[in-house]
Every structure is written in C-alpha cells, then in structure tokens.
Amino acid sequence: MCIISFISLISFSISLFIIGLNFLMNEFSIFIEWELITLNSSMISMTMLFDWMSLIFMSFVLLIASLVIFYSKEYMSADANINRFIMLVLMFVLSMMFLIVSPNLISILLGWDGLGLVSYCLVIYFQNVKSYNAGMLTALSNRVGDVAFLISIAWMLNYGSWNYIYYLEFMKNDFSMQIISYLMVLAAMTKSAQIPFSSWLPAAMAAPTPVSALVHSSTLVTAGVYLLIRFNILLTDNLLGKLLLLISGLTMFMAGLGANFEFDLKKIIALSTLSQLGLMMSILSMGFYKLAFFHLLTHALFKALLFMCAGSIIHNMNNFQDIRFMGNLVMSMPLTSSCFNIANLALCGMPFLAGFYSKDMILEITLMSNINILICFLYFVSTGLTVCYSFRLVFYSITGEMNSFTLNVLSDEGWIMLKGMFGLLIMSIIGGSMLNWLIFPTPYMICLPWYFKQLTILVCLIGGLMGYLLSNVNLYFLNKSLLFYNYSMFFGSMWFMPYISTYGVISYPMIYGKLMNKIMDQGWSEYLGGQMLFYMYTKMSQYNQIIQNNNFKIYLLLFLLWVLMFMFLI
Structure with a gap:
C-alpha cells in the first residue's frame, strides 16, 4: 500500500504543479460551485477555487506526503497495522486538500475539522499515557479555534452566502462585520x-x-x-493586523529562546517550526501575503527533511531522543548527517539554499517598512536565536564525542528512508530559487543602507558563534548556570504556557465542572427539580388510587372532614 500511495501522490503532485505554473503564467483561475441545499435565502454549496496559489500549495503537500509515506515503509516496518497508519495519513492529506481549495466557510469547515480529528488519531497512535495527554491537549486547544470558526459561519448568515471571497472588501469597511476578521484570526492562531x-x-x-x-x-x-x-485584506492598516504582528513576533522570540534550552531532538525542531510560523504570521500581518506564502512553501521543504533526518537518527539510537546521548554521528551516519546539516543551514538562511531567499527578503522588507524598534528587535533577535539553536543542535548530535552506550550499531543502511530524504534534499537546495523566479518574476527593489544590508548576515554569524560557544562550555560554567535556574526554567518551559494550558485551561475547569455537576445537576437541582416532582406525583397518584377504591370508610372520613371544615369556617 505504501508504494501505491507514493506513486499516486507523486503523480498528482507533478500534474498539479504543471497546471499551477500554467495558471500562474496566464493569471487564470477556475471557480466551481455545487449547490447542496438551500435554507431560506442561504445556499450551502461545495465550492472549489483553483488558482496558482491553491494548486502549487497542493502539489507541495502531495510531494511531501508521498515522500513521507515512502519513508514510513521502513520507519514503521515494525508496526503490524501499517496500512491503518497509511490510511490515516491519506485522510489527513485529503482534509488538507479540502481546506486549500475552499473559498467557502462551510466547505473549509469540512477540511478544518477533518484535520483536527485525524491529527488527534495520529498523536495518540502509540497509545500510551503521554500520547493520550498530548492528544487531548492538541484537540482541546484547537477546539477554541473551531468554535470561533462556527461562530463566524453563523455570523455570515447576515450576508446570505458563505463565499467569503466575495465579501472581503465589504467586511473590512463594515464595522459590524469586522467581528468575522477577529474570529478568523483567533481560529488561525489556535491552528x-x-x-x-x-x-x-x-x-x-x-x-x-x-x-x-x-x-x-x-x-x-x-x-x-x-x-x-486568503483573508489577508482584513489585516492591512488596522488594529487587528498590529495586534497579530505583536503576538506573532513574541511567538517567534519565545520559540527561538525556548529551543536553546531544550534537549529533546524532536521538540527542538518543533519549536523551530513555531518560530517560523511566527515569522510567516508577522510578515502576513504587515500585508505581504505573497512573501508569507513563499516562506510557507520553502519552509515546508527543509522542515520535512529535518524531521526525516531526526527520525532516522532516533531509529538508529534505539529510540533515544535526548541530544545529550548523541554525538559524533557524522562518523557513523554520514549521509543522514549531511542531509541534516543541509536542512539546518536552509533553516538558518544559508545563501542559495531554500530558506535564504524567503528569510532574507522578509528581513530586508521589514527594515524597509514603517515599524517600531520592538518589532525590529523581535525579528532580528529571533533570527539570531534560530542560528544559535541550530548550531547547538549540530554540536550536540553531529560533532563532539559519542555519549551513548558502549555498544551501538549505527549505520546509514536504511536505504528506503534515505531515498525519501534525498527527494526532499534536492528540493531544499533548488526549491527556494525556483519558487523565487516563479512567484516574483520581477525582482523586488529593496533600497537600504549598506549596514542594514549586512545586518541579516551579521546577526546569523553572531547567532551561530553564540550557539557553538554556549554548547562548548566546560563543567565550571555549566554549574554557574544553576545560579540562574529560575530564568532557565522560565525560558525553557515556553514561558510556563504548558502549565497554564494543562492546569489553568483544562484541569481546573474540568474539576470545577465535575463539582458543579455533582452539587447542582446531580444534587440540589435534581432533588428540587425532577426527583421532587416525581416523588410528589407518585404520592398524589397513590392517594388518588386509594380514593378510587370506592371504600365506604374513606367516603365517611372525607364527609366528616368536610363537615368539620364547614363548621370551622362558620
């Protein structure tokens, strides 16, 4: 099933890329609408928009998915239910396809909720306590955005249609409809x-x-x-865009800082993703949506490669993910280490690799834009931190001394995994320049002073040097760092956000909800409500039953009671 899926997806990917190039060159798009049901004046329809953006993004998603499935053939070979795993991955990709081609909120919801549901199934795939907790945190965090999405669907009933693409200009100018833009930003922030x-x-x-x-x-x-x-018009020149710029800048800074304190290989790469997402969001909130899309595509290539290399290393290290147990992998796994280093350099923005074209352009346009010193600081320090943690990761895992067990069988003989990695390796080298020429056929004219032009490369060099020096410290300095334990704890735990999310947002509300359910719903409310009524009606029906037995004594007793009441009233 792996091979069939791989061949099918890569064929679709190449076809969609060629069609996307045709649409891009001819400035052509296709809009397909299929009416499902009409409710009063609102039409629920399955809508599809095929333009250069959706087609090229779909081709990239399918390319990465095909190589990931091919890679899984060896990585998941010990799994007895590998076909189930492949089916889940295919469902995941299908949900993403729905989301990409939909310019309609109802049909987007199909892909949006599909992603949420299948991601939960994949996060809990290994079925242990840690996986279940992680899956629940993922599902509940994303549910906040899903609710915002549902509210915006309800609010768009005011328009009579859910095809938001027609109403974006009107939404921006109509005060009562700006609520949709706030809800959409909330949904995007959770996802x-x-x-x-x-x-x-x-x-x-x-x-x-x-x-x-x-x-x-x-x-x-x-x-x-x-x-x-798709909603980029709503973010320009207003308070919402500025708010998103601040939040995404802080996210970028927080993730870059946190990755320098982390020792879990996969978590470092995950925090690097978070940092890059902050970069995309921030440049998008400044109005450069094409640039955000460009970085989205280039980032997809080298980040998938980074994870594949990390998977290969973990696979060979007998499921150890702690980078302190690694070291000197370049001698044992030269091919994997080479791919890992190239992906890392692409992430850092090494000239002429995939990440360079988008990151360099984003930073230069930031310097040319009308922004304050805080945002400029967040951009450049976050870029320096990216290079810092990348070099730290390379020092701990690829170079240095081997810190694992004495007997370790490390090899590059996983040929299926390596073939999957080589496909993305080529794209990580040529993808940036190729996309740059396609999306921006006319080069940007960015006119900056000489020292601003050199600032990006200077920040990267300082970041790399800091990463190497901080990793290569001796034991004396490591002990000195314990003096700043509280700061390390704060920066290394994502500013305490996991604790706030798990305890503040999930645990305590659920505990209080349980108490309220016990005291009110199953307590006083039950006693004074349904149960009390049931008890009263039971008793009354019993008395009624006794009266209806036609017993002379009862009628005599009732007659005497009536006489006594009459006398009392007189």
Whole structure:
C-alpha cells in the first residue's frame, strides 16, 4: 500500500504543479460551485477555487506526503497495522486538500475539522499515557479555534452566502462585520499555535516521526497561515493586523529562546517550526501575503527533511531522543548527517539554499517598512536565536564525542528512508530559487543602507558563534548556570504556557465542572427539580388510587372532614 500511495501522490503532485505554473503564467483561475441545499435565502454549496496559489500549495503537500509515506515503509516496518497508519495519513492529506481549495466557510469547515480529528488519531497512535495527554491537549486547544470558526459561519448568515471571497472588501469597511476578521484570526492562531495557544505544538511530538514531518511542514500548522493568506485584506492598516504582528513576533522570540534550552531532538525542531510560523504570521500581518506564502512553501521543504533526518537518527539510537546521548554521528551516519546539516543551514538562511531567499527578503522588507524598534528587535533577535539553536543542535548530535552506550550499531543502511530524504534534499537546495523566479518574476527593489544590508548576515554569524560557544562550555560554567535556574526554567518551559494550558485551561475547569455537576445537576437541582416532582406525583397518584377504591370508610372520613371544615369556617 505504501508504494501505491507514493506513486499516486507523486503523480498528482507533478500534474498539479504543471497546471499551477500554467495558471500562474496566464493569471487564470477556475471557480466551481455545487449547490447542496438551500435554507431560506442561504445556499450551502461545495465550492472549489483553483488558482496558482491553491494548486502549487497542493502539489507541495502531495510531494511531501508521498515522500513521507515512502519513508514510513521502513520507519514503521515494525508496526503490524501499517496500512491503518497509511490510511490515516491519506485522510489527513485529503482534509488538507479540502481546506486549500475552499473559498467557502462551510466547505473549509469540512477540511478544518477533518484535520483536527485525524491529527488527534495520529498523536495518540502509540497509545500510551503521554500520547493520550498530548492528544487531548492538541484537540482541546484547537477546539477554541473551531468554535470561533462556527461562530463566524453563523455570523455570515447576515450576508446570505458563505463565499467569503466575495465579501472581503465589504467586511473590512463594515464595522459590524469586522467581528468575522477577529474570529478568523483567533481560529488561525489556535491552528498555527501562536501565543497563548503554543503549548500543544511541542506536545504533538508524541506522534510518530513521519507524522511530525507532515504536520510541521505542510498540513496542520500551516492551515492557519493559509487561511489568513486568503483573508489577508482584513489585516492591512488596522488594529487587528498590529495586534497579530505583536503576538506573532513574541511567538517567534519565545520559540527561538525556548529551543536553546531544550534537549529533546524532536521538540527542538518543533519549536523551530513555531518560530517560523511566527515569522510567516508577522510578515502576513504587515500585508505581504505573497512573501508569507513563499516562506510557507520553502519552509515546508527543509522542515520535512529535518524531521526525516531526526527520525532516522532516533531509529538508529534505539529510540533515544535526548541530544545529550548523541554525538559524533557524522562518523557513523554520514549521509543522514549531511542531509541534516543541509536542512539546518536552509533553516538558518544559508545563501542559495531554500530558506535564504524567503528569510532574507522578509528581513530586508521589514527594515524597509514603517515599524517600531520592538518589532525590529523581535525579528532580528529571533533570527539570531534560530542560528544559535541550530548550531547547538549540530554540536550536540553531529560533532563532539559519542555519549551513548558502549555498544551501538549505527549505520546509514536504511536505504528506503534515505531515498525519501534525498527527494526532499534536492528540493531544499533548488526549491527556494525556483519558487523565487516563479512567484516574483520581477525582482523586488529593496533600497537600504549598506549596514542594514549586512545586518541579516551579521546577526546569523553572531547567532551561530553564540550557539557553538554556549554548547562548548566546560563543567565550571555549566554549574554557574544553576545560579540562574529560575530564568532557565522560565525560558525553557515556553514561558510556563504548558502549565497554564494543562492546569489553568483544562484541569481546573474540568474539576470545577465535575463539582458543579455533582452539587447542582446531580444534587440540589435534581432533588428540587425532577426527583421532587416525581416523588410528589407518585404520592398524589397513590392517594388518588386509594380514593378510587370506592371504600365506604374513606367516603365517611372525607364527609366528616368536610363537615368539620364547614363548621370551622362558620
């Protein structure tokens, strides 16, 4: 089933990419509407929009999904239910397809909720307590955005149609309809894990590594960014855009800082995804939606490769994910280490790799834009932190000394996994320049002073140097760092967001809900409500039954009572 799925998906991917290029060159799009049901004046229809953006994004999603499924053939070979796993991944991809092609809120909801449901099934796939907790946190965090989505569907009844694409200009100018833009931003923030909904993203690492590669590159977390790319008109020149810019900038900074304190290989890469999502959201809130889409595509390529390499390393390390147990992997796994390093350099923005074209352009346009010093600080420090944790990761895992057990069988002989990785390796090298020439055929003219032009590369070099020096400290300095334990705890735990999410948002409300249910619904409310009525009617019907027995004594007793009452009244 793996091979059939791989061939089918890669064929679809190539076909859609060629059609997407044709649509891009000719500025052509197709809008298909299929009416399902009409309710009063509102028509529920299945709508599809095929333009260059949706077609190219679909081709990238299918390319990554096909390589992930091919990679899973070896990675998940010990799983007795591998076909079930492949089916779940295919359902996940299908849900993403629905979301990409829909310009209609009802049909988007089909893909949106499909992503939420299948992601829960994939996060709990290994069926242990940690997976169940992570799955519940993921599902409940995303449910907040789902509710916002449902409210916006109800609010759009005011228009008589759910085809939001026709109403965007009107929505922006109509005060009563701006509520939809706020709800959409809330929905996108939960799906793309912006502050304060960030804690579910590292928790979702409990899923199998091929799923992480798919989720963190092109499907679940990018759904929020893609939705806002479609709603980009609502974010320009207003308070909502500025608010989103601040939140996404802080998310980018928080994730970059947190990754430098993390020791779990997959969680470091997950926090790097969070940082890049913040970058996409922030440039999108400034109005550069094409640039956000460009970075979305290039990021998908090298992030999927990063996860695949991490999966290969974990697979060889007998399921150890702690980078402190690794080291000197370049000698044992040279091919995997090479792919890992190239993906890392693409993430850092190494010139002429995939990440360079989008990240460099985003930072230069930021410097040219009318923004304050705080946002500028968040952008550049976050970029430096990205290079810092990437070099730290390379130092701990690829170079240095081997810190694992004495007997370790490490090899690069997983040829199926390597073939899957090589496909993305080629795209991580050529993908950025290719997309740059396609999406921006006329180059941007970015006129900046010399020192601003050099600022990006300077920040990257300082970040890399800091990452290496901080990793290569001796034991004396490590002990000195314990003096700042509270700060390390704060920065290393995503500003305490996982604790707030699990205890503040999930645990305590559920405990109080249980108490209220026990005291009110099953307590006083039950005693004075339904149960009391039942008791009273039972007793009354029993008295009625006695009276209806036609017993002379009862009638005599009633007659005497009536006489006594009459006398008393007189």
